[in-house]
Amino acid sequence: MTIQLYNTLTRKKEEFVPVTEGEVKMYVCGPTVYNYIHIGNARPVIVFDTVRRYLEYRGYNVKFVSNFTDVDDKIIKAANELGEEVPELTERFIQAYFEDVGALGCKKADMHPRVTDHIQDVIDFISLLVEKEYAYESDGDVYFRTRKFDGYGKLSHQSIDELKVGARIQASERKQDALDFVLWKAAKEGEISWSSPWGEGRPGWHIECSVMARQLLGDTIDIHAGGQDLTFPHHENEIAQSEALTGKTFARYWMHNGYINIDNEKMSKSLGNFVLVHDIIQQIDPQVLRFFMLSVHYSSPVNFSQDLVESAANGLDRIRTAYQNVEHRLAVSADNGDQHDIWLHKIQQQQTAFEEAMDDDFNTANGIAVIFELARLANVYLLEKNTEKVVLEAFLNTFNQLMSVLGLPFKEKEELQDEAIDRLIEERLEARKNRDFARADAIRDELKEQGILLEDTAQGVRWKRS
RNA sequence: GGCGGCAUAGCCAAGCGGUAAGGCACGGGUCUGCAACACCCUUACCACCGGUUCGAUUCCGGUUGCCGCCUCCA
Numbered sequence: 001m002t003i004q005l006y007n008t009l010t011r012k013k014e015e016f017v018p019v020t021e022g023e024v025k026m027y028v029c030g031p032t033v034y035n036y037i038h039i040g041n042a043r044p045v046i047v048f049d050t051v052r053r054y055l056e057y058r059g060y061n062v063k064f065v066s067n068f069t070d071v072d073d074k075i076i077k078a079a080n081e082l083g084e085e086v087p088e089l090t091e092r093f094i095q096a097y098f099e100d101v102g103a104l105g106c107k108k109a110d111m112h113p114r115v116t117d118h119i120q121d122v123i124d125f126i127s128l129l130v131e132k133e134y135a136y137e138s139d140g141d142v143y144f145r146t147r148k149f150d151g152y153g154k155l156s157h158q159s160i161d162e163l164k165v166g167a168r169i170q171a172s173e174r175k176q177d178a179l180d181f182v183l184w185k186a187a188k189e190g191e192i193s194w195s196s197p198w199g200e201g202r203p204g205w206h207i208e209c210s211v212m213a214r215q216l217l218g219d220t221i222d223i224h225a226g227g228q229d230l231t232f233p234h235h236e237n238e239i240a241q242s243e244a245l246t247g248k249t250f251a252r253y254w255m256h257n258g259y260i261n262i263d264n265e266k267m268s269k270s271l272g273n274f275v276l277v278h279d280i281i282q283q284i285d286p287q288v289l290r291f292f293m294l295s296v297h298y299s300s301p302v303n304f305s306q307d308l309v310e311s312a313a314n315g316l317d318r319i320r321t322a323y324q325n326v327e328h329r330l331a332v333s334a335d336n337g338d339q340h341d342i343w344l345h346k347i348q349q350q351q352t353a354f355e356e357a358m359d360d361d362f363n364t365a366n367g368i369a370v371i372f373e374l375a376r377l378a379n380v381y382l383l384e385k386n387t388e389k390v391v392l393e394a395f396l397n398t399f400n401q402l403m404s405v406l407g408l409p410f411k412e413k414e415e416l417q418d419e420a421i422d423r424l425i426e427e428r429l430e431a432r433k434n435r436d437f438a439r440a441d442a443i444r445d446e447l448k449e450q451g452i453l454l455e456d457t458a459q460g461v462r463w464k465r466s
Numbered sequence: 467g468g469c470g471g472c473a474u475a476g477c478c479a480a481g482c483g484g485u486a487a488g489g490c491a492c493g494g495g496u497c498u499g500c501a502a503c504a505c506c507c508u509u510a511c512c513a514c515c516g517g518u519u520c521g522a523u524u525c526c527g528g529u530u531g532c533c534g535c536c537u538c539c540a
Contacts, residue, residue, distance in 0.1 A: 031540075074538090182538085228534070229539055233538075236537095295488095296478085299471090301534080307477075307490095308477080308490090368489080370488085371488095383504075444502090456502080457503080
């Protein structure tokens with residue numbers, strides 16, 4: 001069985017075959033760090049973290065690189081407004097980024113390169129393009145000669161002549177052709193800058209990804225990913241720069257995630273409806289946010305609203321509860337017997353179903369459906385009087401494996417550390433034995449106030465936090 | 467103008483040639499001292515109109531309605 005994935009380049013689902021067997025080189029375009037990230041920025045991070053996790057689950061050795069754009073117009077503007085130096089500002093938001101996506105369960109990439117650490121590489125890269133006459137200097141700027149690159153438009157499936165009539169293309173006196181894009185920008189007075197053969201300046205936006213991907217992963221990478229909007233022009237330009245230089249395929253598979261809407265409206269600065277991860281995770285369990293995003297296929301748009309997140313929270317709760325209930329049974333009453341084969345088989349079937357879902361273009365929505373089925377099976381199993389240790393353990397193990405792929409690990413089993421609560425639970429047990437239900441219910445209510453929910457089962461009292 | 471996406475139950479969302487997974491919410495039942503957890507049951511003319519096919523939610527064409535991209539927005 002192989003993984004199929006939708007490749008923006010070919011507009012088809014293709015079998016995934018990495019250049020080197022067993023190894024995946026993956027590059028995901030990261031944020032421009034001039035503010036806290038919003039949930040729209042978080043989607044690709046979550047989605048491609050999950051892709052990476054699944055590839056690893058599948059046994060691939062994944063080299064995962066995600067960059068920071070730490071110098072550009074917006075950053076310079078923000079730094080000016082805040083009266084802060086650029087490096088200071090970017091460092092601050094890079095740390096905030098790690099905190100935010102860490103909370104969302106995203107692993108760190110193997111490398112998080114920053115443009116400003118690769119200035120010389122950028123200059124070398126551009127110099128080679130100039131040598132090959134794919135680029136030219138003009139008044140301190142350096143531009144890419146778009147028309148000279150044959151495949152331009154192959155990713156976004158735009159014909160170069162249609163682009164010409166596009167609404168927003170702006171001619172510039174410095175450009176030879178309106179379609180050319182900037183590789184190196186001459187510095188304006190007082191701007192942060194580096195010396196180059198073309199004078200003081202800084203890298204253009206697109207060049208950094210080409211440079212760092214090549215530097216860290218080589219001429220040809222397996223998967224290049226990012227938000228849908230990056231398809232054009234960003235990724236199109238990356239292809240042009242890289243392939244013009246190396247003459248080799250830059251990236252074999254291109255993956256793009258869909259957008260997030262807020263209450264059915266596009267999230268945008270001008271509407272003022274963007275939601276910062278930093279803020280929202282104060283109110284919403286970050287795992288719920290992640291679960292919510294993964295309940296939709298990554299390429300579809302997803303709508304964000306209070307109601308939708310709440311219903312996702314309820315769903316995740318159901319899975320967590322099932323898990324805890326199995327844990328409880330294992331701790332309290334696990335038998336040995338010989339009735340386990342059929343159940344072990346059912347559990348195995350779910351794992352296979354999960355893999356089939358994920359093999360199909362990382363269909364996390366279907367993967368989650370399988371986990372719900374696993375939860376249902378676990379609950380049904382717990383209805384049995386005699387439950388076997390091997391089966392209970394198999395449930396836990398499978399839950400753990402599948403949820404780890406989604407980056408949604410279960411919390412460690414908690415021991416009640418509070419003696420007062422312990423005593424109340426004991427007292428309630430006694431009260432129930434004496435059929436003093438008024439007292440028993442009073443205790444249950446009291447604990448509920450404290451966020452401890454009690455559940456009576458045939459195997460004793462079970463508790464969980466609300 | 468060009469390129470593309472989407473329209474499936476009250477809501478969310480899979481499926482993409484053999485008359486519809488899953489979740490949330492609602493209702494009914496079972497379990498429980500009562501609850502909770504849970505289990506079972508119930509709930510869909512798959513936007514509209516044509517066509518292809520033995521058969522279409524799934525393919526093709528058209529219509530309507532949303533949405534994205536077309537040089538620096540994830």
